Amino acid sequence: MNSLSSKDLLFIVFMLFSMFFGAGNLIFPAFLGNAAGTEMWVSLAGFIITAVGLPILGVIAVGKAGSLNTLSTRVHPWFAMVFPFLIYLSIGPGLAIPRAGTVAYEMSIKPFLPNALSGSPAMLFLYTLVFFALVLYLSLSPSKLVDRFGKLLTPILLFLIAIIFVKAILTPVDSLAKPIELYANNSFFQGFLDGYLTMDALAALVYGIVVVNTIRLKGIKDDSSISRYMLFAGLGAGILLAIIYSILTFLGASVSALEQMNNGANVLTLVMNELFGQTGIILLGVLFTVACLCVSISLVISCGEYFSRLIPFFSYKTWATIVAVISFIIANLGLNQILAISVPILGAIYPLAIVLIVLGLLNRFVNHSIYLYGIILTAIFSFIDTINTALLDKAWSNILGIIPLYEQGVGWVVPAIVGIAIGAVVGASKVRKLNK
Known part of the structure; x- marks a missing residue:
């Protein structure tokens, strides 16, 4: 087989979309719209970039x-060992998977519990036990990913969102409010930083090989065809994501005049209550459950495949079980504890992922020294900034503020450019020495 049918390609697009689209992808654009109000489209532009x-x-x-390991090795063999490991821990059992399970509980079951039970750890335990048991069961057969996502879960997800959007258009809730301070003074860059929280740029480095394997299972073997279908799948999923984010941002902004909430989950609850009443809360719970299932299954499969290659002593199914069990345990720490550690971790890792992605796309023009120095200077800045934010209560911010774009939250850009420039000079110098 030398080509994919349009139907197969569409299902792969749906699969990739649903792998990306989890709980964070629902709550963060909704919060952005609610907080940005009249500035929602400018903020959304920054959000869509990241x-x-x-x-x-x-x-x-x-x-x-060909793989994340190959891409990371272009920097250094040690980087190829450490960086993918940190990514898989962050988007896997250390943060993203437990977050999905806990958010699904907060949005689908907790609102309907009596007050005496809503704060009970036992209820969270029981829900996440069932949730992760189902995730593990559906993760044990990765070859069925396209059928389960492309033909079932993604259409359900899109249908639910379409119902909400149509209702919002037919019965608009209210006018837009003025943006809160963060979005009033820094709307584009704040949206850009909000995009970090979805963790999708990190997930992309993991999902890439899953999509490659799915295409190969369809009979496509040559690298040029695989790359072409990867491009089509990526563009298709990207268009879907951009449309859904625009809808969710609009929904959040539509209730900004009623109340500007402190998180996206509360924003969506307010929207659904205004549009559908109590029925809307049930619909929202179903939407969150499907989205969280999709992303959790994708991440368990990705982590299971990675760790089974890294430590082949255990099989894929064993590693998938280990990932699901650890995720279940961490999920029971509670949502607030999980979210509290996410911002500094993402602030440290995300800039490295962005630089690696950009250099990977420009690989034919990039030498080893550019990879090495670009990543080193980005890592040094990210490490210092993370310590400043997480441990020193921003005591070094005045000093770091000398760096351009630091106040906008993307101070790593200049160190990255400087590192790339140094790498270009060093690389050119090495070429000249070899040619002498």
């Missing part, structure tokens, strides 16, 4: 390289 553009470019970069 929450749509970078993930799709990441999938393509991994597809071109």
Whole structure:
């Protein structure tokens, strides 16, 4: 077989979309719209760059390289050992999977519990036990991913969102409010930073190989065809994500005049209550459950395949079980504890992922020294900034503020460019020495 049918390609697009689209992808654009109000479209533009553009470019970069390990090795063998490991821990059992399970509980079951039970750890335990048992069961057969996602879960997800959007258009809730301070003064860059929280650029580095394997299972073997279909799948999933994010941002903004909430889950609850009453809360719970299932299954499969290659002593099924069990345990720490550690971790890792993706896409023009120095200077800045934010209560911010774009939250850009420039000079010098 030398080509994919349009139907197969569409299902792969749906599969990739649903792998990306989890709980965070619902709550963060809704919060952005609610907080940005009249500035929602400017903020959304920044959000789409990091929450749509970078993930799709990441999938393509991994597809071109062949694997995340190959892409990371271009920096240094040690980097290829440490960086993928940190990514898989972050988007896997250490953060993203437990977050999905806990958010699904908070949005689907907890609102309907009596007050005496709503704060009970036992209820969270029982829900996550069932949730992760189902996730594990559906993760044990990765070859069925396209059928389960492309033909079932994604259409359900899109149908539910379409119902909500149509209702919002037919019965608009209210006018838009003025943005809160963060979005009033820094709307584009704040949206850009909000896109980090979806974790999709990190997930893209993991999902790339899953999509490659899915295409190969369809009979496509040559690298050029695989790269072409990766591009089509990425663009298709990206268009879907951008449309859904625009809808969710609009929904959040539509209730900004009623109340500006402190998180996206509360924003969506307010929207659904205004549009559908109590029935809307049930619909929202179903939407969150399907989205969280999709992303959790994808991440368990990705982590299981990675760790089974890293430590082949255990089989894929054993590793998938280990990942699901650890995720279940961490999920029972509670949502607030999980979210509290996410911002500094993502602030440290995300800039490295962005630089690696960009260099991977430009690989034919990039030498080893550019990879090495670009990543080193980005890592140094990210490490210092993470310590400043997480441990020192921003005591070094005045000093770091000398760096351009630091106040906008993307101070890593200049160190990255400087590192790339140094790498270009060093690389050119090595070429000249070899040619003498």
